[in-house]
Amino acid sequence: MNNIFTPIEIHDVTLRDGNHALKHQLTAQQASTYAHEASQCGVKSIEIGHGNGLGGSSVLVGESFCSDRELIEAVKMAAPAVEIVAHVMPSFATIKKDIEPAIVAGVTKFRVAAHCTEVDTTERQISYVLDAGKKASLAIMMITHVSVQRLLDEIGTASNFGISEIVLMDSVGRLVPSDVASIVNSIKENFDIKIAFHAHDNLGLAMANSFTAAISGCQTIDASILGMGAGAGNTPLEVLAPAFDLAKFDSGINLSSVLRLARYSRTNLHFVQPRRGDLEVATALSNLFSGYSPVIQAAAERYNVDPLDVAYACLGKKLVAGQEDLVLRVAEELSH
Amino acid sequence: VGNNPVKVGIFGSGNIGTDLLMKLSRADNIDCKFIIGRRKESAGVILAQKLGLSTYCDGINSLEVALHDHSVDWLADVSSARVHEQVMQIVERHKDVKVLDFTPSSLSTPFVPAVDQLDMRESNDIGLISCGAQSSAPLIHLLSKSFKINKLELVSSLASLSVGPATRQNLDEYIYKTEQAIAKYSKCDQVKAILIVNPASPPINMTVSLFFELADTTISTTMLDELISKHLKFLKEYIPNFELVGKVTTKNKYFLITYHVTGSGDYLPSYAGNLDVLTNAAVRLWQSL
Numbered sequence: 001m002n003n004i005f006t007p008i009e010i011h012d013v014t015l016r017d018g019n020h021a022l023k024h025q026l027t028a029q030q031a032s033t034y035a036h037e038a039s040q041c042g043v044k045s046i047e048i049g050h051g052n053g054l055g056g057s058s059v060l061v062g063e064s065f066c067s068d069r070e071l072i073e074a075v076k077m078a079a080p081a082v083e084i085v086a087h088v089m090p091s092f093a094t095i096k097k098d099i100e101p102a103i104v105a106g107v108t109k110f111r112v113a114a115h116c117t118e119v120d121t122t123e124r125q126i127s128y129v130l131d132a133g134k135k136a137s138l139a140i141m142m143i144t145h146v147s148v149q150r151l152l153d154e155i156g157t158a159s160n161f162g163i164s165e166i167v168l169m170d171s172v173g174r175l176v177p178s179d180v181a182s183i184v185n186s187i188k189e190n191f192d193i194k195i196a197f198h199a200h201d202n203l204g205l206a207m208a209n210s211f212t213a214a215i216s217g218c219q220t221i222d223a224s225i226l227g228m229g230a231g232a233g234n235t236p237l238e239v240l241a242p243a244f245d246l247a248k249f250d251s252g253i254n255l256s257s258v259l260r261l262a263r264y265s266r267t268n269l270h271f272v273q274p275r276r277g278d279l280e281v282a283t284a285l286s287n288l289f290s291g292y293s294p295v296i297q298a299a300a301e302r303y304n305v306d307p308l309d310v311a312y313a314c315l316g317k318k319l320v321a322g323q324e325d326l327v328l329r330v331a332e333e334l335s336h
Numbered sequence: 337v338g339n340n341p342v343k344v345g346i347f348g349s350g351n352i353g354t355d356l357l358m359k360l361s362r363a364d365n366i367d368c369k370f371i372i373g374r375r376k377e378s379a380g381v382i383l384a385q386k387l388g389l390s391t392y393c394d395g396i397n398s399l400e401v402a403l404h405d406h407s408v409d410w411l412a413d414v415s416s417a418r419v420h421e422q423v424m425q426i427v428e429r430h431k432d433v434k435v436l437d438f439t440p441s442s443l444s445t446p447f448v449p450a451v452d453q454l455d456m457r458e459s460n461d462i463g464l465i466s467c468g469a470q471s472s473a474p475l476i477h478l479l480s481k482s483f484k485i486n487k488l489e490l491v492s493s494l495a496s497l498s499v500g501p502a503t504r505q506n507l508d509e510y511i512y513k514t515e516q517a518i519a520k521y522s523k524c525d526q527v528k529a530i531l532i533v534n535p536a537s538p539p540i541n542m543t544v545s546l547f548f549e550l551a552d553t554t555i556s557t558t559m560l561d562e563l564i565s566k567h568l569k570f571l572k573e574y575i576p577n578f579e580l581v582g583k584v585t586t587k588n589k590y591f592l593i594t595y596h597v598t599g600s601g602d603y604l605p606s607y608a609g610n611l612d613v614l615t616n617a618a619v620r621l622w623q624s625l
Contacts, residue, residue, distance in 0.1 A: 058489055058528055058530060059487075059489045059528075059547040059587065059588075059590050060489060060491050060530060060545070060547065090507045090508070091507045091510075091511060091530060091531040091532065091533070092530055094507075094508040094511050094512065095508050096508070096512070097511075115533065115534075115535065117496060117535040118496060118504075118533050118535065120501070120504050121504045121507060121533060123504075123505070124505055124507070124508065125508075145535075317536070317540075318534070318535075318536030318537075318540070319534070320532065320533075320534050320535070322491075322530065322532045323493060323532055323534070325491055325545035325547075325592065325594060326493070326543065326545075326594075328585065328587065328592065329581055329582055329594055332582045332583075332585065333582070
């Protein structure tokens with residue numbers, strides 16, 4: 001019997017993607033307590049901030065209860081040993097208003113993110129982060145909007161940006177395990193680069209996809225406690241860590257502690273476990289950002305139309321992340 | 337054609353520079369003298385040759401030569417925010433040349449022809465800010481003249497194909513400059529600008545959403561609808577294809593106004609209203625002199 005464990009990193013996105021499930025109302029107190037407990041469990045990197053990343057607080061997406069800076073400082077204080085990571089989308093976040101202050105507050109790694117066809121918009125911020133002596137990854141969002149070949153072309157564009165890691169984000173929650181395997185294998189055949197994988201659970205496949213990603217050779221898998229994340233949520237940390245252990249992947253996470261953390265997060269921190277209803281499946285079928293389901297629900301109630309019809313109508317508009325204003329307009333149009 | 341047409345040179349032959357060239361080639365009272373690109377095969381340079389204009393292909397290195405060869409009243413800087421500073425250093429040596437800045441550089445003085453009086457006593461560097469700010473400034477001006485605005489957010493969605501390499505490098509400057517301008521026109525310092533690049537095929541029309549909170553909570557969406565329809569002519573003055581999407585609506589305590597801008601389809605198809613917003617503003621400025 002093979003007793004050799006393969007190392008794998010679980011990257012904790014509870015305090016960033018999970019902020020979507022809290023309607024961006026995460027408090028510095030919650031962040032501080034969670035970060036401390038998670039680091040005690042063996043979590044080594046924690047992503048923090050508004051659900052859409054640094055600078056995401058807006059009327060468009062939702063206004064934060066605590067500023068990114070307060071949240072970063074809370075994590076830094078509570079869990080000094082963890083790597084503090086920020087998700088950054090150019091044009092929500094800028095260098096002066098967001099990245100510089102985040103570095104001062106304690107962020108040591110940035111995932112600079114772009115829609116899967118617009119990777120060249122990240123070059124400026126990536127180079128700033130690297131020049132500042134911090135780590136930078138390229139996060140490619142909504143990867144179900146392009147073919148594998150286009151994805152490879154975009155990674156090729158980014159190959160001279162100086163990054164050592166890309167993050168494949170299934171922001172829609174529409175990938176199936178065979179897609180994950182073929183995407184990861186194609187990237188490995190063409191590029192010598194670390195790969196992280198970020199799942200959403202709209203089709204109930206977040207665990208299966210995360211597992212496939214690990215088996216296919218991704219070095220880092222994103223997860224959040226209770227699966228707390230946009231829409232149907234992410235891969236649940238307290239499920240992924242034990243499953244990895246059984247499959248002989250060593251994540252360094254203490255299994256009994258992480259189960260207690262899940263219970264504590266629900267009962268004491270009032271974290272919210274996302275639900276996967278018909279609307280979350282419909283947004284996946286419509287290839288929409290997972291975080292649009294509450295926006296669609298609210299717009300449908302507002303204009304008294306069927307949320308599923310709104311989701312399908314959004315399909316025709318080919319919306320990317322950050323177009324909540326147009327979801328409202330789609331519902332308004334349907335009501336006429 | 338008037339007796340003294342305004343003489344213009346164009347620095348930059350990308351999407352906006354080429355669209356500007358096409359607009360200038362048929363505009364009365366504007367005489368375009370040259371265009372400067374970085375490659376002799378760029379679309380703007382080839383078009384300029386067909387039109388019989390002087391062309392230069394060595395980017396910033398050609399600027400001094402072009403300004404020496406041609407006496408122009410205005411230089412249109414259609415390069416990038418970070419090159420704008422170098423442009424100004426060269427123009428410095430040509431005292432009679434004024435600059436119209438199409439980049440979101442922080443150096444130029446924000447200018448919206450529908451709202452501002454041209455005042456060049458302080459600076460010879462006038463900036464058109466950004467497509468988002470330029471297209472919304474008349475609307476924001478109208479709102480701030482009528483009401484006190486507590487908070488304002490501007491979200492522009494542009495077709496990926498209309499966003500050229502310089503803009504992609506200048507997203508930060510785009511945001512800063514847009515926020516600075518909308519703060520000025522709204523007389524409100526709580527502002528945010530967001531830019532979304534959408535790759536949909538067929539491409540989406542330029543779409544802008546304006547979220548705002550008013551101090552006076554008795555204002556209704558109907559009152560805002562009426563105000564806008566009364567002043568539609570002002571809002572569309574040089575943005576003929578400014579088209580409201582739906583009515584004024586609300587999100588929580590904020591009002592929401594959404595509009596499309598389509599272009600006349602000169603260099604890029606009509607979805608790229610973001611080009612026309614700037615190039616039409618330039619034509620309008622030069623024809624008003």
